[in-house]
Amino acid sequence: xxxxxxxxxxxxxxxxxxxxxxxxxxxxxxxxxxxxxxxxxxxxxxxxxxxxxxxxxxxxxxxxxxxxxxxxxxxxxxxxxxxxxxxxxxxxxxxxxxxxxxxxxxxxx
Amino acid sequence: xxxxxxxxxxxxxxxxxxxxxxxxxxxxxxxxxxxxxxxxxxxxxxxxxxxxxxxxxxxxxxxxxxxxxxxxxxxxxxxxxxxxxxxxxxxxxxxxxxxxxxxxxxxxxxxxxxx
Numbered sequence: 001x002x003x004x005x006x007x008x009x010x011x012x013x014x015x016x017x018x019x020x021x022x023x024x025x026x027x028x029x030x031x032x033x034x035x036x037x038x039x040x041x042x043x044x045x046x047x048x049x050x051x052x053x054x055x056x057x058x059x060x061x062x063x064x065x066x067x068x069x070x071x072x073x074x075x076x077x078x079x080x081x082x083x084x085x086x087x088x089x090x091x092x093x094x095x096x097x098x099x100x101x102x103x104x105x106x107x108x109x
Numbered sequence: 110x111x112x113x114x115x116x117x118x119x120x121x122x123x124x125x126x127x128x129x130x131x132x133x134x135x136x137x138x139x140x141x142x143x144x145x146x147x148x149x150x151x152x153x154x155x156x157x158x159x160x161x162x163x164x165x166x167x168x169x170x171x172x173x174x175x176x177x178x179x180x181x182x183x184x185x186x187x188x189x190x191x192x193x194x195x196x197x198x199x200x201x202x203x204x205x206x207x208x209x210x211x212x213x214x215x216x217x218x219x220x221x222x223x224x
């Protein structure tokens with residue numbers, strides 16, 4: 001069975017502060033990990049995927065197989081980063097996604 | 110990115126009636142469509158996976174006779190909630206994917222309220 005855990009439902013930081021959204025997963029095979037973001041009144045959209053190893057909007061995430069984690073990081077948070085963030089995992093079965101519970105990030109001015 | 114349109118965005122229906130939700134991929138052919146459900150303050154839960162022209166695969170615990178999924182074309186999938194009850198009230202989201210391994214794009218979701 002595949003499972004994704006995001007331990008923090010809410011994360012509040014000040015503008016310019018570093019931010020880390022935690023994500024842990026369990027999966028017996030080789031998963032593909034994603035971060036999705038949902039800005040206020042907008043649809044869910046892909047932020048980044050681990051196989052791309054790219055930085056999107058200043059965010060990065062490294063897959064740590066030893067710790068089964070895929071934490072999302074940004075060194076300097078901006079107010080426009082305020083949104084709902086979902087970590088998701090895709091195994092081998094047809095690319096279906098298993099989502100974590102989501103973390104609401106609030107960046108205060 | 111590609112656009113997935115979900116309609117309606119909100120619907121209120123009476124208990125016992127059926128409601129149909131449409132999910133369309135506007136600028137690409139969706140080989141696979143996924144239907145998710147989100148309860149308040151909870152995560153998105155996959156309900157079923159549908160491939161064009163074949164029967165949907167339902168996740169454990171999802172009643173296939175209650176949540177009818179049709180994926181008759183490469184650009185349209187529908188979810189029909191039959192004989193809706195208040196406990197079916199939820200946020201339903203579809204996502205559409207082209208070729209296997211490509212990015213899945215999400216609809217804007219449908220808020221269903223059964224009164």
